[in-house]
Amino acid sequence: MEPGEIHALLGENGAGKSTLMNVLYGLYQPDEGEILVDGKPLKLKGPSDAIGAGIGMVHQHFMLVPVFTVTENIMLGAEQIRGGIAGFLDRRRARREVTEVSERYNLRVDPDAVIEDLPVGIQQRVEIVKALTRDVDLLILDEPTAVLTPQETEELLTVMRSLKAAGKSIVFITHKLGEVKAIADRITVIRRGKTVGTASPEASRDELAALMVGRNVRLTVDKTPATPGEPVLEVAGLVVDDDRQIRAVDGVDLTVRAGEVLGVAGVQGNGQTELIEAIMGLRPALAGTISLAGDRINGWKPKKVLRAGVGYVPEDRSVDGLIKEFTVAENLVLDIYDRPPFGAGLALKPDAIAASAKERIEQFDVRTSSAEAAVGTLSGGNQQKVIVARELSRPLKLFIAAQPTRGVDVGSIEFIHSQVIRERDIGTAVLVVSSELDEVIGLADRIAVMYRGRIIGIVGPDTPREEIGLLMAGISPDAAHDAIAAPAADKPGATTADSPGVADGSPASDAGSASEDEA
Amino acid sequence: MSTMAVPDIAVAPVDEGFWTRSRKVGLTLLALGLLSAVLFGALATDQQARFTLSDDAAGTALEINGTIGAILFGIITIAAGAALLAGVPKRWFLPVLGVGLVAFVLSFLCWQVSAAPTGQNFMPLVNIIRGTFILALPLIFGALAGVLCERSGVVNVAIEGQLLMGAFSGALFGSISGSVWVGLVAAAIGGAFISLLLAVFAIRYLVDQVVMGIVLNLLAVGVTGFLYERLMQTDAAKYNSAPRFSNWEIPLLKDIPVLGPALFRGNIFLYLGLLLVLVIHIGLFRTRWGLRTRSVGEHPIAADTLGVKVLRVRYRNVLLAGVVAGIGGASYTLALYSFTKNMIGGKGFIALAALIFGRWNPTGALLAALFFGFADQLATYLGAINSVIPSQFLAMLPYLATILAVAGLVGRVRAPAADGKPYIKG
Numbered sequence: 029m030e031p032g033e034i035h036a037l038l039g040e041n042g043a044g045k046s047t048l049m050n051v052l053y054g055l056y057q058p059d060e061g062e063i064l065v066d067g068k069p070l071k072l073k074g075p076s077d078a079i080g081a082g083i084g085m086v087h088q089h090f091m092l093v094p095v096f097t098v099t100e101n102i103m104l105g106a107e108q109i110r111g112g113i114a115g116f117l118d119r120r121r122a123r124r125e126v127t128e129v130s131e132r133y134n135l136r137v138d139p140d141a142v143i144e145d146l147p148v149g150i151q152q153r154v155e156i157v158k159a160l161t162r163d164v165d166l167l168i169l170d171e172p173t174a175v176l177t178p179q180e181t182e183e184l185l186t187v188m189r190s191l192k193a194a195g196k197s198i199v200f201i202t203h204k205l206g207e208v209k210a211i212a213d214r215i216t217v218i219r220r221g222k223t224v225g226t227a228s229p230e231a232s233r234d235e236l237a238a239l240m241v242g243r244n245v246r247l248t249v250d251k252t253p254a255t256p257g258e259p260v261l262e263v264a265g266l267v268v269d270d271d272r273q274i275r276a277v278d279g280v281d282l283t284v285r286a287g288e289v290l291g292v293a294g295v296q297g298n299g300q301t302e303l304i305e306a307i308m309g310l311r312p313a314l315a316g317t318i319s320l321a322g323d324r325i326n327g328w329k330p331k332k333v334l335r336a337g338v339g340y341v342p343e344d345r346s347v348d349g350l351i352k353e354f355t356v357a358e359n360l361v362l363d364i365y366d367r368p369p370f371g372a373g374l375a376l377k378p379d380a381i382a383a384s385a386k387e388r389i390e391q392f393d394v395r396t397s398s399a400e401a402a403v404g405t406l407s408g409g410n411q412q413k414v415i416v417a418r419e420l421s422r423p424l425k426l427f428i429a430a431q432p433t434r435g436v437d438v439g440s441i442e443f444i445h446s447q448v449i450r451e452r453d454i455g456t457a458v459l460v461v462s463s464e465l466d467e468v469i470g471l472a473d474r475i476a477v478m479y480r481g482r483i484i485g486i487v488g489p490d491t492p493r494e495e496i497g498l499l500m501a502g503i504s505p506d507a508a509h510d511a512i513a514a515p516a517a518d519k520p521g522a523t524t525a526d527s528p529g530v531a532d533g534s535p536a537s538d539a540g541s542a543s544e545d546e547a
Numbered sequence: 548m549s550t551m552a553v554p555d556i557a558v559a560p561v562d563e564g565f566w567t568r569s570r571k572v573g574l575t576l577l578a579l580g581l582l583s584a585v586l587f588g589a590l591a592t593d594q595q596a597r598f599t600l601s602d603d604a605a606g607t608a609l610e611i612n613g614t615i616g617a618i619l620f621g622i623i624t625i626a627a628g629a630a631l632l633a634g635v636p637k638r639w640f641l642p643v644l645g646v647g648l649v650a651f652v653l654s655f656l657c658w659q660v661s662a663a664p665t666g667q668n669f670m671p672l673v674n675i676i677r678g679t680f681i682l683a684l685p686l687i688f689g690a691l692a693g694v695l696c697e698r699s700g701v702v703n704v705a706i707e708g709q710l711l712m713g714a715f716s717g718a719l720f721g722s723i724s725g726s727v728w729v730g731l732v733a734a735a736i737g738g739a740f741i742s743l744l745l746a747v748f749a750i751r752y753l754v755d756q757v758v759m760g761i762v763l764n765l766l767a768v769g770v771t772g773f774l775y776e777r778l779m780q781t782d783a784a785k786y787n788s789a790p791r792f793s794n795w796e797i798p799l800l801k802d803i804p805v806l807g808p809a810l811f812r813g814n815i816f817l818y819l820g821l822l823l824v825l826v827i828h829i830g831l832f833r834t835r836w837g838l839r840t841r842s843v844g845e846h847p848i849a850a851d852t853l854g855v856k857v858l859r860v861r862y863r864n865v866l867l868a869g870v871v872a873g874i875g876g877a878s879y880t881l882a883l884y885s886f887t888k889n890m891i892g893g894k895g896f897i898a899l900a901a902l903i904f905g906r907w908n909p910t911g912a913l914l915a916a917l918f919f920g921f922a923d924q925l926a927t928y929l930g931a932i933n934s935v936i937p938s939q940f941l942a943m944l945p946y947l948a949t950i951l952a953v954a955g956l957v958g959r960v961r962a963p964a965a966d967g968k969p970y971i972k973g
């Protein structure tokens with residue numbers, strides 16, 4: 029790393045990027061090898077050593093205490109103290125320092141705001157200010173854009189540039205190609221814990237993607253135009269609260285027809301989770317109606333919804349989709365274990381379960397040592413394939429997939445996408461929710477954008493990504509159209525909607541590079 | 548930074564409907580007020596209800612006609628309920644609720660005192676307040692031990708055991724040495740010993756903290772019970788006759804009417820308990836120690852990434868909790884009684900309830916402990932004047948209130964986020 033350099037660390041999920049950086053930040057201990065700072069080897073026993081050596085880190089999951097104020101979070105661990113041994117906090121001095129740093133780097137934060145009341149983008153800013161108050165020279169940003177809207181991402185890239193101008197070095201960990209190309213000075217690609225190459229930002233997306241995954245991957249989803257039929261799922265005026273009794277879905281109307289994929293795009297936490305859970309009967313609908321092929325299914329138990337012909341891939345497979353300690357075969361019949369041929373009366377039929385498991389493992393290309401292996405021992409992609417296999421093995425009217433490829437390797441993504449399209453082509457209505465815009469664009473025949481509990485617009489898959497990005501940030505369709513009309517005009521060829529990158533989930537990348545061009 | 552402004556187009560206010568929490572509480576209060584005005588008013592007699600302000604029954608007193616008082620205070624409760632129902636600003640919610648509840652209690656007392664047998668139509672306020680504090684004292688220490696422990700993320704169900712071990716070692720070593728101070732130090736060490744076991748098993752060996760707490764309580768009962776029978780009972784004069792702290796009168800303060808004789812002629816434990824509430828409150832919210840403690844209890848990983856030694860903070864706080872609870876146990880054996888088997892008798896669990904009722908805050912815990920102490924004291928008083936209300940019924944009320952509080956009726960009760968979750972590095 030050079031001073032004043034932005035170094036991108038690019039790699040697939042699970043390639044070892046975060047682990048490497050956690051070692052650098054002293055959270056994990058290296059088994060072998062050493063870290064050199066200014067030519068001298070550095071021994072890090074813990075994060076405080078790293079901070080002492082001028083290394084700061086913004087973690088993927090923010091390291092902020094939700095009930096503390098911004099100032100309290102920033103001063104923690106390096107408290108300004110008065111009153112000697114009693115150690116009274118000098119909040120006034122701490123506050124002043126926060127204000128000073130945030131003004132110097134143009135990172136506006138309210139020092140007295142409580143973290144849990146702040147939007148994610150601002151929380152990230154607090155994290156950066158926290159690192160900067162500790163006088164770091166090297167700032168590690170671990171997947172900083174995963175939770176941001178395209179516009180927030182753009183702001184972050186601006187912040188990174190101004191930090192670079194101030195002489196700070198930045199390590200930028202990501203798997204999103206667009207952002208890397210927009211900002212990095214140097215790119216190191218990591219695969220399976222090894223450096224597989226370095227590249228300059230001029231390298232094309234395809235080259236970078238190939239380096240990341242080790243083979244050429246298709247960045248598009250093959251599909252024919254949809255032939256929509258009758259409406260299968262109709263949602264009208266749906267209102268749902270989240271766990272904290274705060275309104276999460278606020279009057280949603282949706283229709284999904286047989287033989288089409290409706291994609292729901294949006295930054296995570298805008299009510300997508302609650303919408304799906306309400307449809308599945310996992311969460312009460314406070315108002316509105318949900319009907320499935322004409323039957324009103326409000327208030328049905330999840331089991332009844334499933335039996336009515338709904339397939340469901342939940343967004344967090346480790347919590348909802350699988351029982352990790354159970355075998356692959358058992359997980360494959362979790363939905364129908366009590367029905368023939370798998371169950372009769374009180375007894376299970378192990379032979380039938382094993383036979384069907386064998387068949388489906390083959391059909392869905394699940395890589396497992398055996399059908400009797402615990403599902404928890406499989407890789408993320410193969411776990412997801414088990415869920416998809418289970419859900420698609422029943423005759424379905426409606427298939428709901430929430431974040432179907434989160435934490436899944438590129439090979440499995442391709443396979444899962446092709447299965448989703450296959451299901452559409454046999455006439456099932458499909459509802460896909462994903463925070464990866466490219467996935468939605470690639471799969472969907474129509475895209476509904478969700479923002480603060482509402483569907484803010486429904487657009488076709490050919491819509492420019494900038495426009496969808498603005499919708500995701502809550503700018504209504506007309507305004508969005510006006511807002512991008514100007515910049516879109518003077519950058520021809522920047523639209524990537526016709527070739528969405530699977531491994532590139534960065535909707536703002538083009539907007540980011542555009543603004544750089546203008547500057 | 549120049550980004551386009553994001554208009555807040557879909558910020559729908561969370562509409563709670565007409566029945567907000569404040570209105571529901573208001574309606575309940577209104578019902579209570581009606582009950583007290585009508586029922587207590589009808590049952591009260593024309594006797595004067597006297598609330599005496601001095602130590603003797605004949606001295607100065609606040610007096611009110613029983614019937615009038617019961618109805619008057621009932622009406623105040625109704626008014627408070629109606630105010631909440633009509634809608635008051637948020638910051639007025641607690642004060643109005645407080646007025647309403649106090650008026651309800653007063654209405655009840657007007658009935659009870661006026662209906663007491665002739666000659667007993669008075670309530671000695673000094674005794675009631677003093678008794679409230681004495682009964683609340685172990686709860687205060689216990690709840691503070693809970694605050695120290697749980698704010699750092701370790702559930703402390705072992706308060707009972709810590710109190711008991713403190714009481715026991717205070718009595719034993721106080722008796723042997725003949726010094727109250729040696730007894731006090733021994734009590735602190737005894738409580739800390741139980742804490743040490745909790746800390747090692749919960750933090751080092753990741754044993755479920757609730758299960759561990761319960762086991763430690765049983766251990767404390769067993770060990771102290773065994774030693775009591777084998778040691779103390781055989782030679783009580785030598786092993787179970789600890790010297791006691793005498794009452795200290797605080798100059799000036801002791802002359803305040805009512806409060807002076809009730810509070811400022813007590814023993815060292817009363818002063819120590821109140822002082823600790825203040826010290827721990829300031830410590831938690833104003834010092835580096837407090838900030839780190841709370842961060843470790845809320846988000847230990849975040850604290851770790853900033854160089855806070857999570858496990859060390861937890862060990863230290865759990866041990867401190869044991870010291871505080873141990874001293875609380877000594878408030879029995881070095882001031883009031885000699886040691887008996889299982890003498891804490893569940894107060895540690897009530898302290899746990901006070902901790903939750905007080906929302907993991909030192910001052911909140913103090914108020915909750917006083918509330919429990921008052922209910923306890925009231926039950927005793929009503930028993931003495933042969934009230935028609937069974938004292939067991941009254942003794943039950945504080946716990947009913949705790950259940951309602953924990954169920955979220957009196958606002959959201961939120962424990963430290965990492966409470967009870969062991970921290971495993973990496």
